[in-house]
Amino acid sequence: MTEPGEAPGRLPGSVYAAADARLSEVDAQVAARYPGERAGRQPVHTVYVPAHRFSGGVVERWGEQARVVFAGHGDALGLEPGIADRVRRKLAVEPIEDLRIDFEDGYGNPGDETEDADALACARVLVCSPGTPFTGIRFKSFEASTRRRGIRTLDVFLDGLGGELPPGFVVTLPKVTAVAQVAVLVDVLGTLEAAYGLAEGALRFEVQIETPQSIVDADGRIAIASIISAAAGRCVGLHYGTYDYSAALGIAGAYQSMDHPAADFAKAFMQVAAAGTGIRLSDGSTNRLPVGDAVLPAWREHLRLVRRSLERGFYQGWDLHPHQLPTRFAATYAFFRENLPSAVARLRGYAAQAAGAVLDEPATVRALSAFLLRGLDCGAVDEDELPFDRAWLRARATP
Template sequence: MRFTLGDQPRVVPGFTAALAEQEERHPGPPSAWQPVHTVYVPADRFGRGTVRAWGETALELLEAHLPGDAALTDVFGVPPGDLAADVRRRVARKLAAEPVEDLRVDFEDGYGVRPGEEDAHADAAAEAVAAMSAEGTLPRRWGLRIKSFADGDPARAVRTLDGFLTGVTDRAGHLPPGFTVTFPKVLMEAYLGQFVAVLAVLEGGLGLAAGTLRFEMQVEAPQTVQFLARSPGLVPALGGRLAAAHFGVFDYTAACGLPPGEQRLDHPVCDHAREVMRVALAGTGVELSDGSLAASPASGDTRDVHALWRAHAAMVRHSLRHGFYQGWDMHPSHLVSRYATVYAFHLAHRDAYAGRVRAWEARRDADGGVMDEPATIKTLAAALRRARLALGDD
C-alpha cells in the first residue's frame, strides 16, 4: 500500500495538548451512585430523629391514602397488576429502611436570618449528625446549605460551615462519608473560586485529606446560566471540588420576572436553564439535580393528599423524561410520590431495554425490528445501570 504522507504515523501538531485539555475538561459522566432526591430541613427543625420521623410520616400517609395496589393506578398512573404491586411494595420497603437518601440541613432560605441563633443551631445540628453517624442512621449523602455570598456577608456563611464541620469531626472523631455543602445563589463566577479557597483552608485546619470537601452550586439566576455557558474551563479550574449543580426553580423564575402562578418546574424558562446546565457541564463528571415543588397537602383528607401527590409526580416525571434523575423534596409526603414515580419510571422499561441490549450483543434486531445504534446501546446500558442503583437491586 502506498501512502502520500509516508508509511509512519505522524503526530498531528497540537494534538497532544488538545487531548490533555479534553481529558481534563471532560473526564466523562458521573460514575458513582446518585441519590434520587435531596431533602432540605431548616436547621431550627432538624434533630437526630428527623430522618426517622420523615420516614414514619410518609409510611403512615402511604398506608392511609394508598391502601392497595389499585390506588397507584388512579393517583400515579401506574398500570394495574404486577407493576403496581411491585412499585407499592418497593415504596413501603424504602420508607421503612431508607426514607432519605440525601440530607441537607438548611441555613439559607428555609432558615432565614437569625444572627443571634445560627451558631447554636449549627452546633446542635453537628451534634445530631454525629449521633446519627454513631447510630448508623445518617443518610448516604448529607451536608448543609450555607447562606449565599451574594447576600453580602460571606463571613456568616463561612462561620456556620466552620462551626458545623468542626462540631461534627470533634464529636465523631472523623468526617463521616458522604458529606457535601450546598453553595446557593452563585451570582458571580468569582464566588466559586473564593469558596474553593475557603474549603482548602478549612480542610487543612481539620486535618482532612486534600480534596475531601466538595460542594454543589445552585443555579438560581440568569447570571449563573450566562457564566456557565461562557466558561468551558470552569470545572477543572475548581480543582475537582464541584460535585453537582442543582437548579433552583423559585429563585430562577422570580429572577426572570414570571408571575407567581408560573413559578413551576416545568415552565419553558426552566427547561431552557436546565438545558444550558446540561450542555455546559456535559462530560465533566458533575451531577445534575432538578428543583422542588413548594407545596404540601392542603389537609389530611385523602382528596387533598392525592392532589398533592399527582402534582408532585407530574413534576418528577417531567424531570425524569428530561434526563434529570434527582430533585428536591421539602415535605414527608413528597417521599411517597418521589419513590413511586421514580420506581415506576425505571421498572416500566427495564425489561425491554435489557432485551434490546441482549439483541445487540447477539448481533440481531430487537423485538419489533428495532436496529439500535452503538450510541443508543450505550444509553440503554446507562439507563439499566441507573435503574439498578435507583431501585436498590443487586
C-alpha cells in the same frame, strides 16, 4: 493504484506526527475536562430540612409520616401493586437518600450566636446518626451581605464534625451571581481542609443554579461552563432552584414551576455544560405540598413533574416535605420498571451481537447500562431480575 505489498494511502508519516503534536495538549485538556459519568450511586432526591428543625431521628420521623399518609391515601393513586410494594419497603428502610441541612432560605437569619450554636449542634447530631447514604449542608451565599456568615457556618459545622466527614458529604453553594464566588469557595475549602486535617479535595460542593447570572454572565458568556472551570474539580452537582430563578426573571408567583419554559431553558444549559464532566444534575422542587385536602391533587402533580424530569435526564430532584416521598419513589420506580424489559433486551442483543429491531451504538449501550445501574441503586430493580451483574454493567457504562 496501490501495488501488492504496498501500504495504501499517500500521506507521509510526518502528517500523522504533526497532527498528534498539534493536538496532544488539547487531547489532555479534553480528557481532564470530560472524564465521563462519575462512578457510584446518585441519589434520586435531596431532602432539605431547616437547621433549626433538624435533630436526631429526623429520617425516621420523615419515614413514619410518609408511611402513614401513603397507607391512608396511596390506593387512590392507582399504582401497580408491585410499585406500591416497593414504595412501602423503601419508606421503611431508606426514606431519605440525600439529606441537606439548610442554613439558608429555609433557616433565615436568627443572628450569629444562634446560628453558631445550631451549626455545632447539627454537626454533632450528624456524627452520631447520619441515617442516610448522602449528607451535607447548604450555607448562605457568597454575596456581600451573607458571605462571612456562610463561611463561618462552614467552619463551625466542620468543627462540630471533629474532622470526620459523614458518608457522601457535600456542601451547597446557593445564589451564585459571579463566577469569582465559586473560585473563592474553592480557596476557602482548601484552607478548611488544612485546618481540620482533611485530605486535599475531600470537601466537595454543589452549585445551585438559581440566578440568571449563573446561566449568562455580564459579558454574555455562558456562565455555567465558567463555574465548572472555576470549581477546579470540586463541583459534583448542579441543582436547579425553581423559585429563586423564576422570581429573578420576574415570572409571576402563580406560574413559577419546574416545567415553565424559563426553567427548561436554564436546565438545558445545565445539561449541555455538565455533559461528560461527571457533574450530576438535579431538578428543583415543587412548593405544592400534599397536605390536608390537597394530598391527592399535589401527589398527582408531583408524580407528573418527577416523571417529566426523569424523561429529560434529570435523575434527581428536591423534596421539601415527608408527604412528597411516596410519589418521589412511585414515579421513579414506575419510570425504571416500564423501561426495564426493553433495556435488558437491547443489551442482550448487543452482547450477543444479534440483529434486532434496534441497532445500538456504544454510546447508547453506555446509557442503557447506566440506566439499569440507576434502577438497581434506587431499589426499582432487583439484581436477580437482570441477566448481567453490576460489574458487567459498570464496565459498559464507562466510556
